[in-house]
Amino acid sequence: MTTRRQWLKSALAAGAGLPLSLTIADQLMAAPVSRAERLHGIEPFRNGKLVLLGSNENPYGPSDKARKAIVESMKEGNRYAHGVAQELKKVIAQREGVAPEFVLMGCGSSELLCLTGMTAGLEGGAVLSAFPTFRLLMDYATKFNARWDRVDLDANMVHNLEAMASAVKPDTKIIFVVNPNNPTGTIVDNEKLRSFCMEMAKKATVFADEAYIEFLDQHEKKSMVDLVKHGHNVIVSRTFSKVYGLAGLRVGYLIGQPDTLKKMAEKQIWGNNNQAGLAAAKASLDDKDFVAMTRKKNAEARQHLFNYLDSKKWSYGKSMANVVFFPAPIDGKTILEETEKKGYQIRVWDYQDKEWCRVSIGTLEEMKGFTKAFDQIIG
Numbered sequence: 001m002t003t004r005r006q007w008l009k010s011a012l013a014a015g016a017g018l019p020l021s022l023t024i025a026d027q028l029m030a031a032p033v034s035r036a037e038r039l040h041g042i043e044p045f046r047n048g049k050l051v052l053l054g055s056n057e058n059p060y061g062p063s064d065k066a067r068k069a070i071v072e073s074m075k076e077g078n079r080y081a082h083g084v085a086q087e088l089k090k091v092i093a094q095r096e097g098v099a100p101e102f103v104l105m106g107c108g109s110s111e112l113l114c115l116t117g118m119t120a121g122l123e124g125g126a127v128l129s130a131f132p133t134f135r136l137l138m139d140y141a142t143k144f145n146a147r148w149d150r151v152d153l154d155a156n157m158v159h160n161l162e163a164m165a166s167a168v169k170p171d172t173k174i175i176f177v178v179n180p181n182n183p184t185g186t187i188v189d190n191e192k193l194r195s196f197c198m199e200m201a202k203k204a205t206v207f208a209d210e211a212y213i214e215f216l217d218q219h220e221k222k223s224m225v226d227l228v229k230h231g232h233n234v235i236v237s238r239t240f241s242k243v244y245g246l247a248g249l250r251v252g253y254l255i256g257q258p259d260t261l262k263k264m265a266e267k268q269i270w271g272n273n274n275q276a277g278l279a280a281a282k283a284s285l286d287d288k289d290f291v292a293m294t295r296k297k298n299a300e301a302r303q304h305l306f307n308y309l310d311s312k313k314w315s316y317g318k319s320m321a322n323v324v325f326f327p328a329p330i331d332g333k334t335i336l337e338e339t340e341k342k343g344y345q346i347r348v349w350d351y352q353d354k355e356w357c358r359v360s361i362g363t364l365e366e367m368k369g370f371t372k373a374f375d376q377i378i379g
């Protein structure tokens, strides 16, 4: 019997000569499928056998409070969740200091990135982003015929804001910044980012993806939400998938000007949020202990990986999130094959004619196992 994995492999092989956007893997993986991944095949399914260091998830979630809330919410499983979604929206609006119409709830922030990309494409024009970055918005924009203008990260693997500002064109609709960035985990200087957003918002909508912002220390954790409050043409996205550990429960949101959000909302699927996800998200919002525990353990495990990379004298971006990006020391396909044999799932990306490893941070035990395995692989 053909397993799902074999099926995916053959789908990839069949798609080898086709534009990447036509492959099934593209839909399954919210990240580019690299040359190495095409050759090796990728394992996006949860088979329970691999340590998953490929999707920047939180190995500790959902929190106990979220689990309890999920069980409780099952009593309402027979009911559509609109009312609960409205309630959570109000709670979020209050926390962020905006009126509820400045908030749009999504099935993960991915839904909202897709809708924003789609809207930009339908309006015609271009989307501008750093590269490499989380590309879902741009992928949707290009599916809807927008042009994607992209600007390489600087030598420190950080968004090059000056170069991005120079790349804005009269038809640029969205300027997309991810802070901290995925795949690098690097952050941009807060003051520079703030001025960039204010300046650029005069020319196009600035989209600040803050999926990993909760991983930052208090002094660096400066959201762009206040720019929305001051009337700037800025959208901020957040998710419950990362620090809150609810990736499989699919809750995210946007904060933006109501007129702008309306354009996304009118294309949304009806009833996009579910009872369990909403209940878990609500319970997680005030769970300071869980967030603090995640941040602490993530920093320890990340430091272990940094120490390993330092011991090898390999360069990498200074990640402040739960993902690290470094040049592949040997052929990417071999890395994928061998890491998988040893029980670990990571990603390999292509960038500037080179291959790069993108490793999500798991528990300290997992990272210790991973670095040991990786060291054996590279010989």
Ligand SMILES: Cc1ncc(COP(=O)(O)O)c(C=O)c1O
Pocket (backbone or CB within 6 Å): 030, 055, 056, 107, 108, 109, 110, 111, 134, 178, 181, 182, 209, 211, 212, 238, 239, 240, 241, 247, 250, 251, 252
């Ligand atoms: C920068 C960034 N934004 C958004 C997302 C999408 O997350 P979700 O749809 O789970 O909210 C991801 C997922 O990895 C991400 O890395």
